[in-house]
Amino acid sequence: MRRTVIRRRVTRMISAFLFQPPLPISPKHQYSLLPLTTTQRFLTASHSFRTLSTKSIPNMQDSASVSYLSQREAAEIDETLMGPLGFSVDQLMELAGLSVATSVAEVYKPSEYSRVLAICGPGNNGGDGLVAARHLHHFGYKPSICYPKRTSKSLYTGLVTQLESLSVPFVSVEDLPEDLSEDFDVIIDAIFGFSFHGAPRPPFDAIIRRLQTLQKRPVIVSVDIPSGWHVEEGDHEGGGIKPDMLVSLTAPKLCAKSFSGPHHFLGGRFVPPSVAEKYKLELPSYPGTSMCVRIGKPPKVDISAMRVNYVSPELLEDQVESDPVLQFRKWFDEAVAAGLRETNAMALSTTNKDRKPSSRMVLLKGFDENGFVWFTNYESKKGSDLSENPFAALLFYWEDMNRQVRIEGPVERISEEESENYYHSRPRGSQIGAIVSKQSSVVPGRHVLYDEYEELTKKYSDGSVIPKPKNWGGFRLKPNLFEFWQGQPSRLHDRLQYSLQEGNPAWIIRRLAP
Ligand SMILES: NC(=O)C1=CN([C@@H]2O[C@H](COP(=O)(O)OP(=O)(O)OC[C@H]3O[C@@H](n4cnc5c(N)ncnc54)[C@H](OP(=O)(O)O)[C@@H]3O)[C@@H](O)[C@H]2O)[C@H](O)CC1
Numbered sequence: 276m277r278r279t280v281i282r283r284r285v286t287r288m289i290s291a292f293l294f295q296p297p298l299p300i301s302p303k304h305q306y307s308l309l310p311l312t313t314t315q316r317f318l319t320a321s322h323s324f325r326t327l328s329t330k331s332i333p334n335m336q337d338s339a340s341v342s343y344l345s346q347r348e349a350a351e352i353d354e355t356l357m358g359p360l361g362f363s364v365d366q367l368m369e370l371a372g373l374s375v376a377t378s379v380a381e382v383y384k385p386s387e388y389s390r391v392l393a394i395c396g397p398g399n400n401g402g403d404g405l406v407a408a409r410h411l412h413h414f415g416y417k418p419s420i421c422y423p424k425r426t427s428k429s430l431y432t433g434l435v436t437q438l439e440s441l442s443v444p445f446v447s448v449e450d451l452p453e454d455l456s457e458d459f460d461v462i463i464d465a466i467f468g469f470s471f472h473g474a475p476r477p478p479f480d481a482i483i484r485r486l487q488t489l490q491k492r493p494v495i496v497s498v499d500i501p502s503g504w505h506v507e508e509g510d511h512e513g514g515g516i517k518p519d520m521l522v523s524l525t526a527p528k529l530c531a532k533s534f535s536g537p538h539h540f541l542g543g544r545f546v547p548p549s550v551a552e553k554y555k556l557e558l559p560s561y562p563g564t565s566m567c568v569r570i571g572k573p574p575k576v577d578i579s580a581m582r583v584n585y586v587s588p589e590l591l592e593d594q595v596e597s598d599p600v601l602q603f604r605k606w607f608d609e610a611v612a613a614g615l616r617e618t619n620a621m622a623l624s625t626t627n628k629d630r631k632p633s634s635r636m637v638l639l640k641g642f643d644e645n646g647f648v649w650f651t652n653y654e655s656k657k658g659s660d661l662s663e664n665p666f667a668a669l670l671f672y673w674e675d676m677n678r679q680v681r682i683e684g685p686v687e688r689i690s691e692e693e694s695e696n697y698y699h700s701r702p703r704g705s706q707i708g709a710i711v712s713k714q715s716s717v718v719p720g721r722h723v724l725y726d727e728y729e730e731l732t733k734k735y736s737d738g739s740v741i742p743k744p745k746n747w748g749g750f751r752l753k754p755n756l757f758e759f760w761q762g763q764p765s766r767l768h769d770r771l772q773y774s775l776q777e778g779n780p781a782w783i784i785r786r787l788a789p
């Protein structure tokens with residue numbers, strides 16, 4: 276009985292919130308969003324063995340634009356989340372702080388940017404900084420905290436206790452080193468958030484002045500608002516801090532329009548659709564299980580300076596299998612176990628009769644001592660290359676494991692029976708796709724493929740057998756050369772090559788210079 280009354284009251288509160296007219300929000304406050312680029316993925320690659328990042332690339336449709344919030348709207352959304360929508364401040368702060376920590380980890384790897392100073396202000400923005408510091412500690416960073424105006428609320432004393440229990444040092448303003456660049460790689464600016472007003476008061480005024488003079492290092496990561504900036508007008512007087520990274524929470528505030536640093540992220544993956552609808556919030560979708568998403572322009576990168584220093588276990592002659600197929604099996608299984616996506620994706624290189632090479636990706640569909648098999652259209656470019664020159668090279672690159680495998684040898688078609696069996700094991704859509712696609716020929720437009728696909732889908736909607744096109748089937752490469760490559764520091768990689776000598780079935784293993 277009581278529960279029904281409460282439920283009714285909550286329902287009333289939520290509908291009151293939903294049907295209340297929203298504050299005017301200007302659709303002009305929009306900004307283009309870009310998915311995580313390959314470049315960014317490259318830059319964020321860590322330096323040793325990694326397990327799969329669950330991140331996927333958000334598609335462009337998801338990320339057309341993003342809206343900006345005024346100070347009032349930000350406060351109102353905050354109240355709504357913590358009122359009718361049932362969140363507690365602790366929860367939101369935990370998610371906000373985690374978003375900040377994961378954004379930092381996306382761009383600034385602990386191997387290069389381990390020394391973090393979180394400067395925390397008196398409000399919830401400071402609380403976000405304390406939470407972020409705790410997560411960064413667990414991510415392998417060495418955070419320190421400067422928290423000059425503490426509040427006695429249990430939420431904050433709890434956060435301090437948690438950090439102390441991890442032996443995270445607290446530094447007073449007086450004890451901060453003269454030259455911040457000597458002791459720190461990253462500064463988390465968690466001084467003021469969206470409730471900032473007026474001019475900064477001591478001791479934060481002096482701290483902000485120090486941040487204004489920083490050059491390249493330490494980098495500044497501002498939480499929600501670059502401290503000292505007007506929440507809506509931004510750095511309106513000029514000369515404010517110039518953060519390298521801004522992590523906007525829930526949605527960017529108006530001041531973020533004047534953020535010109537290289538890394539703008541959005542965090543706070545907790546906005547329910549009702550809030551987004553009410554405030555007409557255009558928000559990007561968060562990729563996979565990520566707590567943050569990059570917004571704004573992709574960073575300018577110096578391509579010539581892009582490099583990863585590989586660190587891996589050594590690959591030694593006496594540790595590898597004498598049979599390269601077994602060695603391949605071992606590495607393949609390890610890549611699958613590490614959760615890599617499309618472990619079976621490989622580059623296939625062919626040449627035509629004029630010895631002109633061409634490469635493309637295909638999926639490995641099986642391998643054993645008889646060879647490595649993939650499926651395709653025999654009348655495609657690769658199909659015609661292989662009929663002109665039946666030799667090919669396969670290449671696997673398992674980036675997260677710093678491993679590459681090269682396989683070379685003659686190629687032949689597999690039997691019609693094998694191809695039939697495999698074709699009918701594929702999803703029916705892909706079977707129809709194979710009929711529709713005269714692979715590698717010119718198509719006047721997507722509609723041509725789509726129309727034929729629709730027609731065939733109708734034709735076979737009764738579940739009858741979809742006949743395999745004659746020109747579709749498998750190839751098998753019979754290896755006469757393997758190379759197993761393991762990335763190592765200073766480009767002194769391991770390369771173990773397996774080759775065969777005429778008339779001798781035993782594989783010869785040789786180390787090649789990297
Ligand atoms: N829904 C969300 O997006 C969430 C955001 N979170 C974070 O919370 C902040 C907003 O937190 P709030 O506590 O409202 O405000 P601030 O952190 O900005 O700080 C308010 C305190 O700062 C003092 N203040 C204000 N102006 C000055 C100044 N000029 N000089 C010195 N001190 C100043 C203020 O004191 P007053 O006496 O002036 O009132 C307060 O003590 C948001 O930005 C996010 O980071 C949540 O963590 C999660 C949900």
Ligand SMILES: Cc1cc2nc3c(=O)[nH]c(=O)nc-3n(C[C@H](O)[C@H](O)[C@H](O)COP(=O)(O)O)c2cc1C
Binds near residue numbers: 633638655715
């Ligand atoms: C990861 C990945 C896997 C692919 N797998 C296959 C495949 O198994 N068979 C295939 O015919 N095409 C596959 N493709 C498409 C090919 O890369 C290529 O576009 C197509 O086969 C036409 O190549 P061609 O014109 O050189 O013959 C794949 C593409 C990618 C990116």
Ligand SMILES: Cc1ncc(COP(=O)(O)O)c(C=O)c1O
Binds near residue numbers: 638651701
């Ligand atoms: C054109 C084409 N054919 C075949 C394949 C292999 O697909 P399946 O795994 O369904 O055999 C792919 C995979 O990407 C492909 O793009």
Ligand SMILES: [K+]
Binds near residue numbers: 464
């Ligand atoms: K801040």
